[in-house]
Amino acid sequence: MNKNQLQQHDREHLLHPFTDFHDLGQQGTRVITSAEGAYITDIDGHQMLDGMSGLWCCNLGYSRREITEAIYEQLNKLPFYNSFFQCTTVPAIELADLLSEVTPAHMNNVFFTGSGSEANDTNLRIIRRYWDLKEQPEKRIVISRLNGYHGSTIGGASLGGMSGMHKQFQKLDYIEHIQQPYWFGEGGDMSPEEFGVYAARCLEEKILQLGPENVAAFIAEPIQGAGGVIIPPETYWPEVKKILDHYDILFVMDEVIFGFGRTGQWFGADYYGVKPDLMTFAKAVTNGYFPLGGTMVSDRVAEVIKSKGGEFTHGYTYSAHPAACAAGLATLNILRDEKIIDNVREVTAPYLAKRWAELADHPIVGEARSLGLVGALELVKDKGSRARFDDKCTAGGVCRDLSIKNGLVMRATGDTMIIAPPLIITTAQVDELVEKAHRALDDTARALA
Numbered sequence: 331m332n333k334n335q336l337q338q339h340d341r342e343h344l345l346h347p348f349t350d351f352h353d354l355g356q357q358g359t360r361v362i363t364s365a366e367g368a369y370i371t372d373i374d375g376h377q378m379l380d381g382m383s384g385l386w387c388c389n390l391g392y393s394r395r396e397i398t399e400a401i402y403e404q405l406n407k408l409p410f411y412n413s414f415f416q417c418t419t420v421p422a423i424e425l426a427d428l429l430s431e432v433t434p435a436h437m438n439n440v441f442f443t444g445s446g447s448e449a450n451d452t453n454l455r456i457i458r459r460y461w462d463l464k465e466q467p468e469k470r471i472v473i474s475r476l477n478g479y480h481g482s483t484i485g486g487a488s489l490g491g492m493s494g495m496h497k498q499f500q501k502l503d504y505i506e507h508i509q510q511p512y513w514f515g516e517g518g519d520m521s522p523e524e525f526g527v528y529a530a531r532c533l534e535e536k537i538l539q540l541g542p543e544n545v546a547a548f549i550a551e552p553i554q555g556a557g558g559v560i561i562p563p564e565t566y567w568p569e570v571k572k573i574l575d576h577y578d579i580l581f582v583m584d585e586v587i588f589g590f591g592r593t594g595q596w597f598g599a600d601y602y603g604v605k606p607d608l609m610t611f612a613k614a615v616t617n618g619y620f621p622l623g624g625t626m627v628s629d630r631v632a633e634v635i636k637s638k639g640g641e642f643t644h645g646y647t648y649s650a651h652p653a654a655c656a657a658g659l660a661t662l663n664i665l666r667d668e669k670i671i672d673n674v675r676e677v678t679a680p681y682l683a684k685r686w687a688e689l690a691d692h693p694i695v696g697e698a699r700s701l702g703l704v705g706a707l708e709l710v711k712d713k714g715s716r717a718r719f720d721d722k723c724t725a726g727g728v729c730r731d732l733s734i735k736n737g738l739v740m741r742a743t744g745d746t747m748i749i750a751p752p753l754i755i756t757t758a759q760v761d762e763l764v765e766k767a768h769r770a771l772d773d774t775a776r777a778l779a
């Protein structure tokens with residue numbers, strides 16, 4: 331099929347995620363046909379620097395044949411077997427071993443799923459099981475944050491704090507949401523430091539309002555990714571840690587985006603020095619080449635759910651899929667053996683921070699923030715007041731489309747432009763990324779003038 335035929339058939343048959351189906355029918359789709367290193371190419375031959383690593387997942391870029399070959403070999407050896415009914419497979423065991431090695435020292439058990447959403451649904455089931463076995467069944471409520479993203483299953487979307495999603499289903503009633511640590515958008519007149527403490531203390535306020543005896547867990551991303559790369563003020567996590575240490579509730583760190591090196595440490599929990607009881611992962615664990623998710627379980631929780639008898643009535647057909655686990659093994663071995671994460675911490679993240687900060691001088695940028703290999707730009711009509719261009723987030727969409735035209739994939743979350751380039755990006759490619767982002771900002775300013 332040629333491009334027009336492909337787009338016609340796409341319009342007729344394919345329902346896209348998080349998409350206005352009517353709009354898409356009008357606009358047509360970008361058909362991506364190939365990729366190499368940190369670049370993707372569409373059906374017209376237009377090459378783009380992929381500033382989003384696919385969807386925060388191709389941390390090693392698009393050319394790692396070791397991973398595709400590991401999948402191919404496993405499929406030819408044992409294309410599938412399940413981990414139900416006392417069955418297991420070698421790659422599942424080997425990946426569980428490797429994950430217990432690279433995750434924080436107190437996390438040595440893993441429950442595999444096919445996605446991050448399913449992993450967060452699994453967290454809800456483990457949390458419930460844990461408190462039942464501890465004979466504290468009244469501890470039911472899970473606290474999460476507004477504008478957080480934890481997936482699109484009923485459980486994941488209920489844990490997420492995106493009101494637009496909650497309008498399209500019935501949110502689980504035992505999940506509560508608190509203030510997010512979004513200083514630029516919600517800090518008001520507080521300094522970042524003051525706001526970080528304030529936002530953290532909203533957790534304690536909610537625990538006390540609900541009654542600590544009723545609260546089962548708190549779930550959070552180290553940095554809210556899909557919500558707009560909401561990097562919390564430095565005072566936030568130390569204050570949250572104090573609160574978590576004070577109350578007997580479980581802590582779930584959702585590492586689907588920030589796990590496996592994006593912060594310059596293996597996990598966001600390592601970066602912020604916190605000890606989760608459960609840790610969600612997906613995306614980069616297989617470099618995005620094969621669906622795999624899961625949750626790491628702390629020794630404290632594993633001891634309870636493994637020592638007391640009774641079936642844990644949860645799981646998925648593809649839990650611990652052998653080819654997914656083979657992809658995970660190949661991916662994590664590359665990350666570790668090539669010291670990719672050290673290079674992010676010591677070379678490319680500091681370089682991105684320096685170059686990205688220069689964009690703060692642009693007339694339509696209200697804030698340029700970055701950490702590790704993520705960055706965000708807040709688009710504003712007026713720097714002083716932080717006033718946006720309009721209330722329809724037009725600027726974000728315009729900037730995203732102009733950036734793609736200029737050969738750089740950036741994501742727009744409202745009027746916040748975000749990047750999360752592959753961890754293999756070079757400093758020369760960081761220069762290219764910043765230059766193309768700057769050009770997109772210039773073109774956006776002209777388009778909205």
Ligand SMILES: Cc1ncc(COP(=O)(O)O)c(CNc2cccc(C(=O)O)c2)c1O
Pocket residue numbers: 385444445446447448450479480481482486551555556584585586587610612613623
């Ligand atoms: C923190 C977090 N937790 C869970 C999920 C769900 O994972 P699955 O998609 O594999 O079920 C995610 C997913 N994050 C995600 C997924 C799709 C799009 C975007 C975006 O930023 O546009 C972000 C995520 O970012």
